[in-house]
Amino acid sequence: MVWILLPLAASRAYNERMDRVIETTCRTALYRHNSKWLPFKYDINVYRGCAHRCIYCYALYTHDYIGGGDFFGDVYAKTNIADVLRRELPRFSREPVNLGGITDSYQPAERDCKLMPRVLSLLADFSVPIILCTKSTLVLRDLELISRVNAASRAALAFTVTTLNNRVAGLIEPGSSRPQERMAAIREVKKTGASCGVHLMPIIPYLTSGEESLEAVFSEAKEAGADYVLTGALNLKSATRKQLFESIKRGFSSEYANLKELYNDKTAYGAYKQAMYSTVEKLRKKYDMPSDAMPRPKQEPTQLKFF
Numbered sequence: 250m251v252w253i254l255l256p257l258a259a260s261r262a263y264n265e266r267m268d269r270v271i272e273t274t275c276r277t278a279l280y281r282h283n284s285k286w287l288p289f290k291y292d293i294n295v296y297r298g299c300a301h302r303c304i305y306c307y308a309l310y311t312h313d314y315i316g317g318g319d320f321f322g323d324v325y326a327k328t329n330i331a332d333v334l335r336r337e338l339p340r341f342s343r344e345p346v347n348l349g350g351i352t353d354s355y356q357p358a359e360r361d362c363k364l365m366p367r368v369l370s371l372l373a374d375f376s377v378p379i380i381l382c383t384k385s386t387l388v389l390r391d392l393e394l395i396s397r398v399n400a401a402s403r404a405a406l407a408f409t410v411t412t413l414n415n416r417v418a419g420l421i422e423p424g425s426s427r428p429q430e431r432m433a434a435i436r437e438v439k440k441t442g443a444s445c446g447v448h449l450m451p452i453i454p455y456l457t458s459g460e461e462s463l464e465a466v467f468s469e470a471k472e473a474g475a476d477y478v479l480t481g482a483l484n485l486k487s488a489t490r491k492q493l494f495e496s497i498k499r500g501f502s503s504e505y506a507n508l509k510e511l512y513n514d515k516t517a518y519g520a521y522k523q524a525m526y527s528t529v530e531k532l533r534k535k536y537d538m539p540s541d542a543m544p545r546p547k548q549e550p551t552q553l554k555f556f
C-alpha cells in the first residue's frame with residue numbers, strides 16, 4: 250500500500266480542510282450484497298471512507314473491518330478498480346449496479362484520483378445500467394460518459410438533498426456541494442437523457458423535518474425537473490448514533506435534548522414518524538412527485554457465468 254497526500258480542496262464544499270487520500274488496491278470491483286431491502290444486488294465502491302463528513306453517515310462501520318482509521322479523514326482510493334472491473338464484466342449479467350453504496354463516488358478525492366471515468370466507460374461498453382447518488386456537483390464532469398451509459402442501457406442518478414438551509418447543510422454535510430448547486434445540477438443531468446431524482450433522506454427530527462423545510466426541497470426538486478423524491482427517516486445505529494448526537498450537541502445545542510428524548514421514547518418516535526410521513530405524502534400529492542425510479546436493462550439480463 251502506498252500512502253499519498255492529495256489536496257482535497259473541493260471548491261464548492263463548505264469544508265476545505267485537507268484530508269488524507271491513501272492509495273490501495275482491490276481484488277473485487279463488483280460487490281454482491283445480501284440486503285433484502287435494496288432494489289439492486291451489486292455495488293461498486295471506488296473509495297472507502299468519505300470526506301463529505303455527513304453527521305448521519307450510515308457507512309461509518311465499514312472502516313472498522315479494515316482498521317481504516319478515521320472514516321472521514323482517511324479516504325482509501327482503489328486505484329486498480331477499473332482493471333479489476335474490466336476482468337469481471339465479460340462474465341457479469343446486465344443487472345443495475347449501484348455506484349457508491351458505502352461511499353460517495355464523487356467526493357473531493359475524485360477530483361484528483363479520477364477513478365470514475367474509466368469505471369463509467371467500461372459500464373457503457375458492457376451495457377450495464379447504473380444507479381448513482383451523490384452530494385457533489387463534481388459528477389457533472391462526467392456527464393458525457395453518463396450519457397453513454399444511458400444510451401447503452403440506463404443511467405439513474407440522484408442527488409441527496411436533506412435541506413435547502415445552507416447553515417444546516419453546512420453543519421450536517423460539511424464536505425459536500427451546497428444544496429442549491431445540487432438542485433441546479435439536476436437540470437444538467439437531465440440534458441443527458443438520464444433520469445435524476447432527489448433523495449430527501451435522512452429526515453432529521455427538529456432540523457429538517459419541519460413542513461417548510463420539506464416543502465422547500467419538494468418545490469425546488471419539481472422546479473429543477475427531478476423525476477422523483479425519495480424520502481426516509483433517520484435510523485440510528487451504534488457508530489452513527491454516537492457521531493450524530495455528538496455533532497448535534499456541538500452545532501444545535503437547543504435541538505439536542507429534544508432529539509435525544511425522541512429517540513429514547515418509542516411511542517413519541519412512532520408518532521413523530523407518522524406525522525412526518527403524512528406531511529411527506531401531502532407534499533408528494535401537491536407536487537405530483539413519485540417516490541422512486543429504478544433503471545431496467547433494455548435487454549433481459551444474461552446468466553451470470555462462473556469460472
Ligand code: SF4
Nearest residue numbers: 299301302303306352
Ligand atoms: S456522502 Fe454518504 S458516504 Fe459520504 S459521508 Fe455522507 S452519508 Fe457518508
